[in-house]
Amino acid sequence: MKKSIFLFPSLLALCVTACAGVKQYEPKDYMLDLNVTHTGDIRVLQLTDTHIGDKDNVPLHEKFMDLTINEAKANGGLDLIVITGDVFTFASKSTAKQFLDWVDSHEIPWTLTFGNHDEQCWFSIDWLTDVLNNYGPRCLFLDKQDDTIQGNANFAINCYKNNTLFEQFILMDSNRYNYKGYFGYDYFKQDQIDWYSRLVEHTKVMNSNTVLPSLMFYHIPLPEVRDAWEAAKNDSSLILNPVGEGQQNEEPCNPDYNSHFYDVIKEKGSTHGMYFGHDHINNYIINYDGIHFGYGIKATDRVYADDSMLGGRVIVIHDDHSLDYEDIYHTYQEVK
Ligand SMILES: [Fe+2]
Structure with a gap:
């Protein structure tokens, strides 16, 4: 007993030290609202892998992306822009701020999540997270930097249509590199998977005890993207690209380690579409087991790209939550 009494203050002190500045939050603390007041489809533009850096002709890239954004708007308006x-990459603080201001200048709600290259800049991911957390009202970004959840972009956007909760957009940070068990791309950690489960359960309670349909946006594809491609090779009707055939021009660079997030996503029954980037010259959308796996269309020609596969994709969400896609392609010849 004496020993316990002696140990208790030591353990308490250790815990206070280890836990200093770390907080536990409820699912509702990770939610933002997007209020849509029109009837009809919800339209979300996915841009990906912009890789904006100091050495670039940033105005040229912005002019190029304007082609995609303006076409998406002209096709039926936009409710949200997501950069996955x-x-x-190798951007300074001023370049990053200028780019975010350019995104915001379109006067459309926007959000983003991080990829593996976003830390390779003249600023930290925490600095960028802080900028986004404190940006203006059209920037729908929320990360709790003092929580226990891995990553810097885990949050949800609740889309209300004429004051009724309609669909949830879940942004997650697929992290960067793994130097421990193996060298390669990182994976969703167990605390993120648990966070997702709590989020879906909490949202179900908010939605009169009915699971709310959700779409997920992150950067590095789950390992199951390979299974989806294999399934589509045997059944081309699973490929949903509206233009062309949906291409895999490089092997998916998914994590070697499978943390089985996909099993939880299936079990929870909320997410019916997942959209990512990372592999610049893949652009397919596959209906795999009832969940759409969608590689984005690269938004700029930075780093490596197929010049005929640049632009963006509009995800169209109908009233019954069924999904359609508008693949938008442009070339730099149009802006040079
Ligand atoms: Fe990339």
Whole structure:
């Protein structure tokens, strides 16, 4: 007993030290609202792998992306723009801020998540997270930097349509590199998977005890993207690209380690579409087991790209939550 009494203050002190500055939050603390007041489809533009950096002709890339954004708007308006990671590479703070201001200048709600390259800049991911957390009202970004959840972009956007909760957009940070068990791309950690489960359960309670349909946006594809491609090779009707055939021009660079997030996603029954980037010259959308796996269309020609596979994709969400896609392609010849 004496020993316990002696140990208790030591353990308490250790815990206080280890836990200093770390907080536990409820699922509702990770939620933002997007209020849509029109009837009809919800339209979300996915841009990916912009890789904006200091050495670039940034105005040229912005002019190029304007082609995609303007076409998406002209096709039926836009309710949200999502950039699915690798937003910056070797960018300074001023370049990053200028780019975010350019995104915001379109006067459309926007958000982003991080890729593996976003930390390779003249600023830290924490600095960028802080900028985004404190940006203006059209920037729908929320990360709790003092929580226990791995990553810097785990949050949800609740899309209300004429004041009724309609669909949830879940942004997650697929992390960067793994130097421990193996060298390669990192994976969703167990605390993120648990966070997702709590989020879906909490949202179900908010939605009169009915699971709310959700779409997920992250950067590095789950390992199951390979299974999806294999399934589509045997059944081309699973490929949903509206233009062309949906291409895999490089092997998916998914994590070697499978943390089985996909099993939880299936079990929870909320997410019916997942959209990512990372592999620049893949652009397919596959209906795999009822969940759409969608590689984005690369938004700029930075780092490596197929010049005929640049632009963006509009995800169209109908009233019954069924999904359609508008693949938009442009070339730099149009802006040079
Ligand atoms: Fe990339």
